[in-house]
Amino acid sequence: MNNNDIFKKLRVALMLRDDQIEEILKLVDFRMSKGEIGNFFRSEDHPKFMECGDQVLRNFLNGLVIHLRGTKENPKNPMDVIAIHKKEAQPKEFKKPEGTAPKKEFKPGDFKKKPASKPNFKDKKPTKKIEIVEKVQYKNGKNKKD
16 A cells, blocks of 8 residues: 555545645645645546655644644634535525526426327338349359350
């Protein structure tokens, strides 16, 4: 397991977004952009993939300790911080703007089915059927000499 895998697993387990990871790294005075952070989470065959170095992971872990536990002067409960991350990660409810008409709900019987089009056989003239066997020429792998 390499540093990228560890970084990915921590990100998923703690439900962190790239901007939150950027803030955690700023706690230990380590500056990285969201684009650079996103490159660590790409697949290895992607052209912009970057290996996560030991220094980046070390600074992230040190910043994560400060983020979760706080400092000596201002301690935090780690479970409260994780609960906040869970709350932020949940999808927000969509509220309709005021003054919009509600959409009509359709029932299965609301739509008319189109009648299936039937081919008209009255106009066609009957044609003589040619058997398939008459079209086939057998050579048996040899060319005939004249």
